[in-house]
Each structure stands twice: as structure tokens, then as C-alpha cells.
Amino acid sequence: MKCRVCGQPANINLKAYNTALCAEDFISFLENRVLHTIKKYHLIEDGDIPVVAVSGGKDSLSLWHIMNKLGYGADGIYIHLGIGEYSDISLTKIQHMADTLKRKVYIFNVHDLFRKGIDELARAMRRPPCSACGMVKRYIMNRVCIDKGYTVLVTGHNIDDEASALFGNLLYWKREYLWKKNMVLHGIEGHLSKKVKPLFLCSEREMAAYAILCNIDYIYEECPFSVDAKSLVYKGMLNKLEELSPGTKIRFLKGYVKMVKEEVEERDYCAICGYPSYGGKCNFCRLLERFKIQGNIYFEEHGACNLDSPQRMVT
Numbered sequence: 001m002k003c004r005v006c007g008q009p010a011n012i013n014l015k016a017y018n019t020a021l022c023a024e025d026f027i028s029f030l031e032n033r034v035l036h037t038i039k040k041y042h043l044i045e046d047g048d049i050p051v052v053a054v055s056g057g058k059d060s061l062s063l064w065h066i067m068n069k070l071g072y073g074a075d076g077i078y079i080h081l082g083i084g085e086y087s088d089i090s091l092t093k094i095q096h097m098a099d100t101l102k103r104k105v106y107i108f109n110v111h112d113l114f115r116k117g118i119d120e121l122a123r124a125m126r127r128p129p130c131s132a133c134g135m136v137k138r139y140i141m142n143r144v145c146i147d148k149g150y151t152v153l154v155t156g157h158n159i160d161d162e163a164s165a166l167f168g169n170l171l172y173w174k175r176e177y178l179w180k181k182n183m184v185l186h187g188i189e190g191h192l193s194k195k196v197k198p199l200f201l202c203s204e205r206e207m208a209a210y211a212i213l214c215n216i217d218y219i220y221e222e223c224p225f226s227v228d229a230k231s232l233v234y235k236g237m238l239n240k241l242e243e244l245s246p247g248t249k250i251r252f253l254k255g256y257v258k259m260v261k262e263e264v265e266e267r268d269y270c271a272i273c274g275y276p277s278y279g280g281k282c283n284f285c286r287l288l289e290r291f292k293i294q295g296n297i298y299f300e301e302h303g304a305c306n307l308d309s310p311q312r313m314v315t
Ligand SMILES: [Zn+2]
Pocket: 003, 004, 005, 006, 007, 008, 021, 022, 023, 024, 025
């Protein structure tokens, strides 16, 4: 097989695009794909100040690297969840990337605020760890954006994540969640930041190849709590369809983006922090209250996240 661009031996076969590319041309191809997605779907516009949610995995670290290479200077946010070695290793990889890119990374340490790791918090909340983690992450990332003046939160969800999640929502007709899978979610000034997913049309395999070819040092292990059996089954099924008919996943998501419309929800705002909530207080403020933690004092003192060097809160 030869590279479609330069005729040298190809390193990667991209059936969905009916093409094969050498390492160098694949790197340009993927970066252009991200740039094209950002421009075509207006993910980041003139005047926006983006910040990337980084986990230490291949997708978010590659995305951070690509954005800065494309000229979208972006800082990072990392939420240290206190999942033993996994969180510490992730942090090392992120700090390494921050040094390479010469960008700032906000580090929020769940343990510093709650004195508990996410697994203990989840148990106390009687929620599965992923649900507790999602709630805390969404809250803190939003808070960093609002308090630090970033206008758009950029996440590394790839086409496999999004296609399987959308498939799951369709299967159970979770109509109220359907539009939320879109690659742009608009914000509400002063309350909620805009969220975008520039890797929406890039696959897990492409991102792994990119990270390896660019020597991006990422954590290989998945989060020990992230083994969601259903989503793995959906991913497997979609991969089989993709094998039979290359390009299926791209068609599925592009079709969805064309059809779906953002729904305007009736919103209340948390009386304490202003985060969108249903009822008087948001889930995060309720959690703080439950553990008798004065979050407002913590955030006032440290900034929602002047968390480059997070400090232990005095209770
Ligand atoms: Zn080539």
C-alpha cells in the first residue's frame, strides 16, 4: 500500500476515507481534520479563549497538542480525582505536556476540598463512581471557565465515544438527552460556559496512531472505574458495522448534527453559586453542605481555581 499523498509506503489505512497515508501525511491529515471541524462547525470563533479538559489519556493530550500547534493557544484543566496511582501518573503526563507547550494547567484536587477521593465520595452519595465523577468534573471545569474568563471548554471526546453514547440514548429513546450529544453546546453568560468537541469526527484508532507518531506521552490505562459494560458492547457493535461498511460512524454522527437542534431548557440557578440547577441549590453545593464544607470560602480564597498549587482548606 502506498501513501495517497506522496507515494511512499503507507503506515495507516483509513478505510472510512478510502485512503492510506504515510506517518507524516497522516499527522497533517488528522490536524487538518481537527482544524476543519473547528471552522466548519464554529467550535472556536474569533475572540474566544479556549481551555482544554485534560485527563492524561491519548485523546485529550493529543487535542491539547494539536490546538496549540494550530495556533489556538489553550491552557488546560485537570481534575485530580484521588484514584491512587492512576491519578498521580496522569498528572505527571499532563505536567510534562504543559511544560512542552509552555501553557498553564489548572489542577483541582478533589481530595483537597473534600478530604475524600471520588470513590469515597460516590459511596457517600450512593451514586456509581462515574456519575459522581461526572458531576464534580462538570461543575469544577465550568467554574474554572467562568471565574478565569475562558469562553469555551474543549473536551477530547472522539467519534467512538460519541457514536456509542448516542446509540445508547437512541436505543432507550432518552429524548431529553439526545441534543446534549452535539459537538457544540452553547453557554449562558455568567453561568455556563460553551462546550465543544473538536475530535467529534476522529476515531479512537486514529487518535492512538497520532499520539504514538507524535511521541505524546500519555497514560495507557483506562480509569479503573470507567469500565462501562454497555458502552463497550455498543462500541464493538458499531465497529462491526464500520468494518462491513466503512464510514458508517461518520455518517451516523454527521447526520445527527444536521438533524438535532439545541433545546432551550427552563433553568433555575443555584442560589449559592449561580450554576444552573433544578431547585434552589445545585448538586455540588448540596454535596459541600452535606460534608459541612464551606465551599464559598474555599473558592473565594483560592479563586475557583487559582489551583496551580491547590491548598488544603481550613474547615
Ligand atoms: Zn505520504
